[in-house]
Amino acid sequence: xxxxxxxxxxxxxxxxxxxxxxxxxxxxxxxxxxxxxxxxxxxxxxxxxxxxxxxxxxxxxxxxxxxxxxxxxxxxxxxxxxxxxxxxxxxxxxxxxxxxxxxxxxxxxxxxxxxxxxxxxxxxxxxxxxxxxxxxxxxxxxxxxxxxxxxxxxxxxxxxxxxxxxxxxxxxxxxxxxxxxxxxxxxxxxxxxxxxxxxxxxxxxxxxxxxxxxxxxxxxxxxxxxxxxxxxxxxxxxxxxxxxxxxxxxxxxxxxxxxxxxxxxxxxxxxxxxxxxxxxxxxxxxxxxxxxxxxxxxxxxxxxxxxxxxxxxxxxxxxxxxxxxxxxxxxxxxxxxxxxxxxxxxxxxxxxxxxxxxxxxxxxxxxxxxxxxxxxxxxxxxxxxxxxxxxxxxxxxxxxxxxxxxxxxxxxxxxxxxxxxxxxxxxxxxxxxxxxxxxxxxxxxxxxxxxxxxxxxxxxxxxxxxxxxxxxxxx
Numbered sequence: 521x522x523x524x525x526x527x528x529x530x531x532x533x534x535x536x537x538x539x540x541x542x543x544x545x546x547x548x549x550x551x552x553x554x555x556x557x558x559x560x561x562x563x564x565x566x567x568x569x570x571x572x573x574x575x576x577x578x579x580x581x582x583x584x585x586x587x588x589x590x591x592x593x594x595x596x597x598x599x600x601x602x603x604x605x606x607x608x609x610x611x612x613x614x615x616x617x618x619x620x621x622x623x624x625x626x627x628x629x630x631x632x633x634x635x636x637x638x639x640x641x642x643x644x645x646x647x648x649x650x651x652x653x654x655x656x657x658x659x660x661x662x663x664x665x666x667x668x669x670x671x672x673x674x675x676x677x678x679x680x681x682x683x684x685x686x687x688x689x690x691x692x693x694x695x696x697x698x699x700x701x702x703x704x705x706x707x708x709x710x711x712x713x714x715x716x717x718x719x720x721x722x723x724x725x726x727x728x729x730x731x732x733x734x735x736x737x738x739x740x741x742x743x744x745x746x747x748x749x750x751x752x753x754x755x756x757x758x759x760x761x762x763x764x765x766x767x768x769x770x771x772x773x774x775x776x777x778x779x780x781x782x783x784x785x786x787x788x789x790x791x792x793x794x795x796x797x798x799x800x801x802x803x804x805x806x807x808x809x810x811x812x813x814x815x816x817x818x819x820x821x822x823x824x825x826x827x828x829x830x831x832x833x834x835x836x837x838x839x840x841x842x843x844x845x846x847x848x849x850x851x852x853x854x855x856x857x858x859x860x861x862x863x864x865x866x867x868x869x870x871x872x873x874x875x876x877x878x879x880x881x882x883x884x885x886x887x888x889x890x891x892x893x894x895x896x897x898x899x900x901x902x903x904x905x906x907x908x909x910x911x912x913x914x915x916x917x918x919x920x921x922x923x924x925x926x927x928x929x930x931x932x933x934x935x936x937x938x939x940x941x942x943x944x945x946x947x948x949x950x951x952x953x954x955x956x957x958x959x960x961x962x963x964x965x966x967x968x969x970x971x972x973x974x975x976x977x978x979x980x981x982x983x984x985x986x987x988x989x990x991x992x993x994x995x
Contacts, residue, residue, distance in 0.1 A: 535771050536599065538606035539627065539737035540564070541648070543775075546629030546745045554639070554647070557632050561651050565600050600652035606734050607645045607652075613730045617641050619722035626719045627741040681764055685732040686724055688757065689739050692748075693720035715746050733765055744775035751779050756824060769823045780826040783886060785836045786894035788979035790822040793987060794830065796837035797950035799874070800859035801957075801987070807861060809870070814877040822981075828885040835878035836893055837947055838871045844943045850935040857932030858954035862925035901945040903974055907967075908936050908952055915959050929959055946978050956988050963991045 535543050544564045551557040610620055621641035625633055634644035692715070723742060727735025740758070743750065750758075755778045762772045793801055799817045807813055818831040841851060851867030882889050912933040919926040932955055940948035953971070956963070963971075968989060975985040 534768070534774060535737065535741070537602045537737065538610070538734065539741045540599075541603060542624065542627035542629075542738070542741050542745075545631050546627070546741070548631065550631040554637050557637075558647060558651050561648055562655075565603075565652065565655060600655055604649050604652045607649045609730050609734055610726070611642050611645050611649070613726075615722070615725050615729060619725055620645070622719045622722045623726060623738055623742075626715060626723075627738050627745060629745040681761065682728060682732040684761060685727045685736045685739070688754070688761070689720055689724045689727060689735070691754075692739075692743075693717050693724065715742050715748065736761060736765065737771070740772065740776070744777075747777055749777045749779050752781055752824075759824060773823070783826050783828050783832045783889055784894075785829075785833050785892070788981065789825055789829075790833075790984075791981035792822065792983050793950065793953075794822075795833040795950065796841075796874070796947065797858060797954050798830075799834060800855065800861075800951070800954050803859035803861035809861070811873070811877055814874055815881065818878050818881040828882050828889060831878040831881040831885075832889065832891070835875055835882070835891055838875045838878065839891060839893060840944050840947060841939075842868060842871050842875065844939075846935065846938055846943065850931070850938060853927055853931040854935040854939065854951060856925075856927040857920050857929070857935070857958055858951045860920055860958040862921050862927055896944045897946050897978065900949075900974065900977055901940055903977075904940045904945040904949045904952070905937065907970065907974070908933060908940055908948070910967075911952075911956070911961060912937075915961060918959050920958050932959075949974060949978065953985065953988055956991060961991060962993050963988065965992055968992050 534540065541561065541564055544560055545557075548560055551560060613620075617640045621633070621635060624641055624644070634641055639647070719742065723735060723739045726738060742748075755772075755776070758772050758776075759769070762769070792798070798820070799814065802813070802817055803809070818834055820830045821827055822830070841854075846854075848867050851871065852862075853867075855867060855870065856862040879891075912930070915929040915933065918929040920929065920932060921927065936948055936952055936955065939945075939951065955961075968985075968991075971988070972985050
């Protein structure tokens with residue numbers, strides 16, 4: 521193993537570099553003087569070091585770290601070095617000092633203006649750089665000290681993304697005379713701190729003349745600091761850009777005010793599994809099926825989903841089964857087969873608990889939401905039924921959890937057929953995919969391809985059906 525081969529940003533679960541520092545300023549009381557402002561810089565670096573001390577491998581030898589996949593040549597690399605890289609780019613850029621000051625003030629929420637303390641924007645950034653340089657190096661496994669050949673090969677060339685970033689900033693600038701931003705959490709910025717055309721022009725210069733990565737992160741930070749509400753279409757474009765840069769999802773999401781469309785359980789916008797089948801897939805050896813376990817699933821909205829969507833689709837699945845004529849024993853067998861986690865007791869009590877937790881979650885995030893069970897996709901019932909019936913004979917002698925509360929596979933397959941033909945073929949197919957994993961059913965490539973085609977017709981996300989691709993026979 522030669523060391524980590526992923527972009528350095530992947531190690532962050534939030535914003536980083538200069539944009540991460542401006543976030544710290546925007547969320548803090550205004551420093552009274554330069555010393556207090558530099559204290560905030562130190563606090564940011566200290567907080568990052570504390571996070572990275574968890575799970576440290578500093579006690580391992582270089583050879584041991586190399587075996588584990590840590591690039592030993594990159595140890596002297598942490599938040600301070602990445603912050604210094606962003607600072608260097610701006611200080612050495614051709615941008616006017618007023619443009620740098622405008623970007624800093626807007627991204628930091630206006631809480632610190634270097635000009636008010638007798639410094640130019642570049643002088644302030646130099647002081648930040650000196651503060652970082654004065655710190656002892658932190659040994660953070662896997663951090664790169666400078667762009668290496670593999671990183672240059674992985675990351676998108678600046679020219680490939682610059683135009684797209686500039687286009688987003690320019691689009692915002694062209695609409696900057698529109699409605700005022702909606703209120704967000706925390707204190708509102710004063711009207712003078714709303715993103716002005718001049719500020720957006722300065723951000724455009726950062727993206728075009730300095731680096732699109734830095735320009736995009738600072739642009740996002742300005743939108744957040746000013747509580748600018750964006751529509752879902754623009755949000756999706758931001759996420760696509762973030763994917764190209766290798767950002768973690770929270771870097772885009774956290775603090776961004778999005779005008780989400782209403783929850784629609786018929787809209788299939790989850791990338792992975794969803795609903796009751798997703799909950800079943802989360803069961804594991806230490807899982808207890810508690811309210812907290814269900815709550816975790818109900819809060820698991822996928823990237824780009826309207827908040828509350830995970831709870832809504834899980835509630836819909838539970839209601840479909842609760843309102844059906846499926847016998848209680850069949851409900852329990854169905855859950856056991858999909859989760860490989862046999863339950864004792866009334867299967868409907870389990871569904872009622874799921875529904876109760878989902879309603880609780882929805883009351884918190886979308887108080888006005890009323891469950892609306894979407895129409896059933898009956899046109900695909902025959903396709904799904906054929907796959908269930910083709911598989912049933914091959915598992916007739918198997919059992920789910922054969923060594924602990926075994927559940928005969930025949931009972932599971934009978935319950936699946938009932939769901940497909942009398943309740944909802946979509947739910948039936950999703951649970952069927954989970955049963956395949958629980959019973960470790962070998963698949964031919966042809967059969968897997970048929971599953972993929974059915975998933976596409978249901979509108980499943982990119983990685984939904986691929987959860988079972990490990991079952992494909994090889995050789």
